[in-house]
Amino acid sequence: MNILILGSGGREHALGWKIRQSPLTKHLFFAQGNAGTASLGININVDYNDFEAVKQTVLENKIDLVVVGPEEPLVKGIVNYFFNDKELNGVKIIGPSKNGAQLEGSKDFAKKFMHRHNIPTARYLSIKSHNIVAAMDFMKQLQPPYVLKADGLAGGKGVLIIDDYAQACLELKNMHAGKFGDASKIVVIEEFLKGSELSVFVLTDGENYLILPEAKDYKRIGEGNTGLNTGGMGAISPVPAADTDFMKKVEEQIIKPTINGIKSEKIGYKGFIFFGIMNVNGNPYLIEYNVRMGDPETQVVLPRLKNDIVDLFIALHNKQLQEKTIEIYNGFVVTIVLVSGGYPENYNKGIKILNIENVDNSILFHSGTAIEYGKLVTNGGRVFAVTSFGETIESAREQAIDSANLINFEGKYFRKDIGS
Numbered sequence: 257m258n259i260l261i262l263g264s265g266g267r268e269h270a271l272g273w274k275i276r277q278s279p280l281t282k283h284l285f286f287a288q289g290n291a292g293t294a295s296l297g298i299n300i301n302v303d304y305n306d307f308e309a310v311k312q313t314v315l316e317n318k319i320d321l322v323v324v325g326p327e328e329p330l331v332k333g334i335v336n337y338f339f340n341d342k343e344l345n346g347v348k349i350i351g352p353s354k355n356g357a358q359l360e361g362s363k364d365f366a367k368k369f370m371h372r373h374n375i376p377t378a379r380y381l382s383i384k385s386h387n388i389v390a391a392m393d394f395m396k397q398l399q400p401p402y403v404l405k406a407d408g409l410a411g412g413k414g415v416l417i418i419d420d421y422a423q424a425c426l427e428l429k430n431m432h433a434g435k436f437g438d439a440s441k442i443v444v445i446e447e448f449l450k451g452s453e454l455s456v457f458v459l460t461d462g463e464n465y466l467i468l469p470e471a472k473d474y475k476r477i478g479e480g481n482t483g484l485n486t487g488g489m490g491a492i493s494p495v496p497a498a499d500t501d502f503m504k505k506v507e508e509q510i511i512k513p514t515i516n517g518i519k520s521e522k523i524g525y526k527g528f529i530f531f532g533i534m535n536v537n538g539n540p541y542l543i544e545y546n547v548r549m550g551d552p553e554t555q556v557v558l559p560r561l562k563n564d565i566v567d568l569f570i571a572l573h574n575k576q577l578q579e580k581t582i583e584i585y586n587g588f589v590v591t592i593v594l595v596s597g598g599y600p601e602n603y604n605k606g607i608k609i610l611n612i613e614n615v616d617n618s619i620l621f622h623s624g625t626a627i628e629y630g631k632l633v634t635n636g637g638r639v640f641a642v643t644s645f646g647e648t649i650e651s652a653r654e655q656a657i658d659s660a661n662l663i664n665f666e667g668k669y670f671r672k673d674i675g676s
């Protein structure tokens with residue numbers, strides 16, 4: 257098969273790395289990819305939000321299967337676009353329909369869906385700007401801190417957690433006034449849940465599902481989970497706190513009702529679901545849905561998966577997922593993200609990177625890298641994810657740190673406490 261992966265981060269490099277291992281894969285393409293994906297296939301300079309351009313790429317390269325990495329094209333309806341186009345109709349595309357993608361694209365839609373299907377989640381109220389009084393009343397019923405979420409996509413920045421009531425009221429007004437553009441025209445106010453977070457992933461054909469290895473990502477820039485939020489500074493899998501009992505509850509109380517809801521509401525869905533879960537005293541609550549894999553979670557989840565992923569994608573497309581079983585590597589996997597100095601605020605790009613060829617005991621997934629005048633340079637805040645295996649989390653982490661130390665670029669920073 258000829259396969260096209262949309263996206264250009266570490267997640268897409270990891271997807272490509274896994275897809276490349278399949279004997280079913282013939283030619284592999286990325287739009288747009290990065291310096292790492294260029295060693296697995298062909299990078300094409302096409303914007304994945306430009307569906308016409310994606311169509312031309314698919315037709316010119318006789319693509320049989322498209323894997324969509326990021327959420328944006330899904331929320332914009334790329335799956336419907338393929339489905340409705342005569343020339344693209346036969347191409348398999350991994351992802352939900354536009355309607356299904358609303359599970360990530362609108363927090364209000366997701367919360368209503370959770371309520372319809374009795375899925376445990378934080379109490380909430382959706383608020384438009386004329387309803388500020390109702391919002392203030394609702395917040396008075398809650399204990400601080402207050403959780404304010406932009407309804408729409410906001411590049412991972414649309415959630416504010418605020419201790420002070422007056423400050424929360426002010427931020428609510430700022431959000432309605434366009435703090436996150438149109439995404440915060442509706443704000444979802446939520447009860448704050450205290451517990452530990454976990455990411456659970458499934459592949460679904462809209463009726464059947466397979467549970468992939470779970471993961472935990474580390475969002476803060478600083479060690480000890482301090483400082484600003486980032487796209488993710490590292491991840492581990494498996495997650496020790498997610499024991500069999502807890503995962504059984506996740507499946508019964510969250511995964512099954514979600515899949516049944518998708519089926520009963522006739523939502524077209526052939527792709528990944530990422531459940532962001534809070535473990536509150538041993539009980540799972542659903543914080544959010546994402547309609548794609550996570551970054552950097554993919555960089556620990558896929559290395560644990562023994563199955564041929566292309567075979568799973570084909571089964572998913574043929575609604576035969578129930579015939580497959582997931583096989584996983586039972587050791588520990590840790591990924592550490594190397595970032596540019598200054599990230600998640602201002603940072604420079606185009607900084608020369610040296611010595612990646614010295615990394616031989618870890619898998620090096622590229623995120624923000626590019627080739628400029630024949631040289632490898634930084635091209636983003638998150639530059640690499642270094643993934644290592646071990647019998648314990650500690651040994652996997654030590655290996656990842658050793659590999660991270662081998663790579664040089666000015667301003668390089670990474671957390672040494674991932675998984676501790």
Ligand code: AMP
Pocket residue numbers: 378403412414415446447448449450453532543544
């Ligand atoms: P989201 O963009 O929905 O993933 O939210 C970003 C982060 O905010 C989550 O990963 C949680 O750490 C935190 N968060 C979101 N909702 C809640 C909640 N109701 N209670 C506590 N923390 C939350």
Ligand code: GLY
Pocket residue numbers: 473487488546549550551552553
């Ligand atoms: N690492 C969180 C995400 O991919 O949304």
